[in-house]
Amino acid sequence: MTTAVVAPFRFFSLHVVRTRRLGPSLVRVTFAGQDLEHFFSDGHDQSLSLFLPHPGQSEPRVPHELGDGWWQAWRELPDGVRAVMRSYTLRALRRDPDEIDVDFVLHTPAGPASAWAAGAGAGDRVVLLGPALADNRAIRFRPPGDTDLIVLWGDGSALPAIASILESLPAGQRVRVWLEVHDAGDVQELTTAADAEVTWVVGAGSVDALREARLPAAERPYVWIAGESGCVKALRRHFVRERGFDRRRITFVGYWRQGMNEEQLRAAE
CATH class of the missing domain: 3.40.50.80 (Nucleotide-binding domain of ferredoxin-NADP reductase (FNR) module)
Structure with missing residues (x-):
C-alpha cells in the first residue's frame, strides 16, 4: 500500500507487539512498525483512527492512498471487506524502538473492535490514520496559559x-x-x-x-x-x-x- 506522507496525517502500517490487561474492561495494545519513524505528536489527547481486519482477513482493507477522497473510497469498499474503523486516543509514544500504546475498552456484548482487542496477539496487523505533524488539529487539550x-x-x-x-x-x-x-x-x-x-x-x-x-x-x-x-x-x-x-x-x-x-x-x- 502507499504510505507517502500527506501532512498533517497519513496511513501507518503497524503490527501488534504485545497486549496487557489493565482491568476487567480495559486492555492495552502496543503497536510497532517501520512507519512509526514518521509518526509525531505533541498532544496529550491525540485522536487516531484505527483500521482493523475482519475475522479471517490477514490485514485490514483500506484505500490505497490518503487524500481528500479517502473516506468515500473506504465507504465504497464492499461490506465484509472494508476495514472496521474506530477512533481511539494515543496513550503513549516511545522511541528506540518506535512503539505506541492504545487502550481499548472491552464492551459486553463485544463489538468488532472490542472482540479484536480481546483476542489480539503479537504479529496481528492493523492500519492507523495518525499524525505526521506534531501539532495537528486532532489535539484538543489546549488550556490557555493563564489557566488557574x-x-x-x-x-x-x-x-x-x-x-x-x-x-x-x-x-x-x-x-x-x-x-x-x-x-x-x-x-x-x-x-x-x-x-x-x-x-x-x-x-x-x-x-x-x-x-x-x-x-x-x-x-x-x-x-x-x-x-x-x-x-x-x-x-x-x-x-x-x-x-x-x-x-x-x-x-x-x-x-x-x-x-x-x-x-x-x-x-x-
Whole structure:
C-alpha cells in the first residue's frame, strides 16, 4: 500500500507487539512498525483512527492512498471487506524502538473492535490514520496559559487521554478530575506532579457527581470533557449555563454516541 506522507496525517502500517490487561474492561495494545519513524505528536489527547481486519482477513482493507477522497473510497469498499474503523486516543509514544500504546475498552456484548482487542496477539496487523505533524488539529487539550484551574471529566473512552494529560501537567497546577469506569477493577493509579484530586465513579453517576461538586474558586478555569456525546453536551451546558464558565475555555469532545457505531456517527456528523 502507499504510505507517502500527506501532512498533517497519513496511513501507518503497524503490527501488534504485545497486549496487557489493565482491568476487567480495559486492555492495552502496543503497536510497532517501520512507519512509526514518521509518526509525531505533541498532544496529550491525540485522536487516531484505527483500521482493523475482519475475522479471517490477514490485514485490514483500506484505500490505497490518503487524500481528500479517502473516506468515500473506504465507504465504497464492499461490506465484509472494508476495514472496521474506530477512533481511539494515543496513550503513549516511545522511541528506540518506535512503539505506541492504545487502550481499548472491552464492551459486553463485544463489538468488532472490542472482540479484536480481546483476542489480539503479537504479529496481528492493523492500519492507523495518525499524525505526521506534531501539532495537528486532532489535539484538543489546549488550556490557555493563564489557566488557574483545570477540570477534567471522562468515561472509560477518555481515560487514556486524561491519564496522559495528568502526566504532562506541572507541579502546582490545580486539577479536579471525574472519571467513570464500568468496573471497580478498572480504577488505575494515575501519575501527576500537579495538585490533582481524582474522583472515580464506578457505573453511571459521574455526570451528576460533577454537577453537584463544589469546585475551588478560580478566575480563569479551563474545562476538558470527553466521552459519550450526550453526557458531554449535558456537561457543557451545565458549565456555561449553571456555573457561568466562558464557553471559549471549554473543550468538549464526543468520542462515541449511545446506540451508534463509528460509521453511523461519522455519517450523522
